[in-house]
Amino acid sequence: MKQDGMTYAPKTKPNPVVKPGEFVFSALALDHGHIYGMCNGLVEAGATLKYVYDPDPEKVKQFLTTFPQATAAASKEEVLRDADTQLIAAAAVTNLRCPLGIEVLHAGKDYFTDKAPLTTLEQLAQAKDAVKHTGKKYMVYYSERIHNEGAVFAGELIAQNAVGRVLQVIGLGPHRLNAKNRPDWFFVKEQYGGILCDIGSHQIEQFLYYTGAKDAQVLASQVKNYAHPQYPELEDFGDAMLLADNGSTNYFRVDWFTPDGLRTWGDGRTMILGTEGYIEIRKYIDVATDSTQGDLVILVNKAGEQRFVVSGQVGFPFFGALILDCVHRTEYAMTQEHAFKAAELCVRAQMQAQAGK
C-alpha cells in the first residue's frame, strides 16, 4: 500500500510534562487515521490514555493494537461521563467534528480534534458559543505544522529573527489520493468540507502562525476537479491567495496529484520570505536525493545558505504545551482565537471558491 498521509503518525523521543495518571485523556471517533498521531503525540508528552470508543468495533480493535494501554468503552456516553478523562481526542468525519466537540465541551472536557475542526460558519458560531459557555478548549491537530519537526524548527528560526519580518508564506500541500483506501465520506463534499477546508486548513494555520497575523482576507481562491470524474464531489486541486491584517501575504496550493513514484505521500513545502532572508521547509522528503528523511529546513540570509535536517532534534512541543494548557488553563500551545481563525479562513476560502465557480 502506497503511503497516503492518512496514517501519518510521527514519533519522537518521549518528553513527558506530567507524571503517569496526572493527565488523562480518551479517544472517540476513529474515522481519520490522524487519531493515531494525535494520541501518540499526547502519550509521548506524558498523557495517560484511558478509553477508546468508536461505533465500529474493527476500528477499536485496530486502535488497541497500537495503544494496548487503552480500554474499549461500551459507548460514547461512558467516555463522556468518565470523571478521570480531562480531554477527548477525536477524528470524526469532518462535518461531524463540531457537533461532537460541542458535546465534549458540555460534558466538561477539553476537545482535541483532527483538522479541519468544522466545515461551516454556522458550526464555527456554535463552537465559539460552546467555548464561551463552558470555558473548555476546542483545540485542533494542525499536524502539518505541530507534528512536523521541520515546521517547528522554522518557527524557532523566525522567533530568533533569522529572516527579519515575515512578508509571505507559500505552502504546497500535495497529497496522494490512494482512492481505494479512502472511506466513502472522503468523496462526499458535505462530509469532508471541500479541499480548501480539509487539507487547506493546514496551510492557512501555518500562514497565520509564521506571520503572526490575527486575521486575513481571502483575495482569491479556486477549487477544481481536473482529473477524477469518477468522484464528482472530489476536489483534486485548490489554491488561494490571502492578505493578512498585518500586511503579510499567503499563497497555498493543495492537491491530490502526488505521483506513485514519489517515496512518500507528498512533497510538502513551505517557503517563508522575510525582509532579511528566506526559509524553505522540505517537510516529508528532500525529493530526488539519496536522503530518506524529511524535516529539511533551508535558511538563506546574509550569513549564507544553511541546511538543517532536524528529524529527532526538536520534537513536538505542542503536545506537552497543550497538556499544561489544559491543566493550568493557559494558551501556550495555541490560542483558541488562532485555532478558530484558521478554521474560519479555510471555510471562507472554500465558500469564496464555490461562489466563484
Added chain:
Amino acid sequence: MKQDGMTYAPKTKPNPVVKPGEFVFSALALDHGHIYGMCNGLVEAGATLKYVYDPDPEKVKQFLTTFPQATAAASKEEVLRDADTQLIAAAAVTNLRCPLGIEVLHAGKDYFTDKAPLTTLEQLAQAKDAVKHTGKKYMVYYSERIHNEGAVFAGELIAQNAVGRVLQVIGLGPHRLNAKNRPDWFFVKEQYGGILCDIGSHQIEQFLYYTGAKDAQVLASQVKNYAHPQYPELEDFGDAMLLADNGSTNYFRVDWFTPDGLRTWGDGRTMILGTEGYIEIRKYIDVATDSTQGDLVILVNKAGEQRFVVSGQVGFPFFGALILDCVHRTEYAMTQEHAFKAAELCVRAQMQAQAGK
C-alpha cells in the same frame, strides 16, 4: 559586486544555424544588461553582429569589449538605415521599448527586445498595429525560460508527456536588488512599468508556454513596497494568480529580497504540476548544496524521482529558431501572438494590482 541578474548572460556551445554573414543584426539601446545575453545568444546561433549604438559612449565602449566584432555606429538612424541589418536587438528603458520597436519595424527590420516589451495597453495596440502593417516581428527576450537550460529541458519533458496534462505552473522569481548598481530609471514606476510588468513578464510567459494556453484572466494580483521607503516607486514584492482559457492555472511571486548570503542573484524556481507527475526547476542554484550549478530539473512521475543537471546539455534552441524564423518568416521560436499575450497579461496583472491598492 554581488550578482544581480542584470548582467546574467548565459553561454553554451555555439550551434550556428546560418553561415557567417548570412544573418546580420545590430544592437541599439544598451540600457539593460540583458543586451549581452541577447546578443550572445544570437551570435552563438550564427548571427553576425554588425553595428552597436547607444547615446552613452561609455555603454558602447563596454559593449565593444565583449563584442569586438561590432562597429560603433554614429547614430540610431545609421543603424536603422543599414541595408545589411535584418534584426535589431535592443534593451531600452522599459517604457521606451515599444516606441523604439515601432521605429525598427517601420525601418523594415525585425525587433528583438528585452522583456517586458511594453508597459501599457496603448503601447500593445500600437505594437500590434505596427506588426500588422509591416509584417515584421516584435520578439521578446523572455530570458528566464529561453535562456535557461533547465527551463528549456522542462519544456522538452512536457512535450514528451512526462507529467501528463499540465494543470498548474508556480513561478518564484526572487531577484537581488543591488540598488547602488541600478540606473535611476529602475526606481521610476512609469519607466520600469511596475514589478509585475517587469520581472513578472518572465513568469507569465512561462505559464503560457508550459500549459499551452492562448489566453488567461488575472484572478488576483498585488504589488507592495514592504521594506524600501527610500525608493517610494519601487515595488519590492508582487504576486498574481491567473486562470487560463484551457483551465490550467498559475501563481507567481516576484520580489527584490534575495539575501546577500545567496551565492547567486536569485533562487528562481518553477514548479509544474501535471496529472501524471510534477517538475521542479531550480533554475540558478540548488540552494544549500555543494553544487555551484543551476539548471537542475527534478521530475517525479510513476517511474520515480529523477534529477537532471542539464547545464551545457540542451543549449538554447530559441536563438537559432528565431534566426530561421526571420529568414523564412515562420514562427517556430515563438509566435507573435504568444509574445504579445504574455506582455498583455503582465500589464493587466499590474493594472489590476494598482486598481486594488
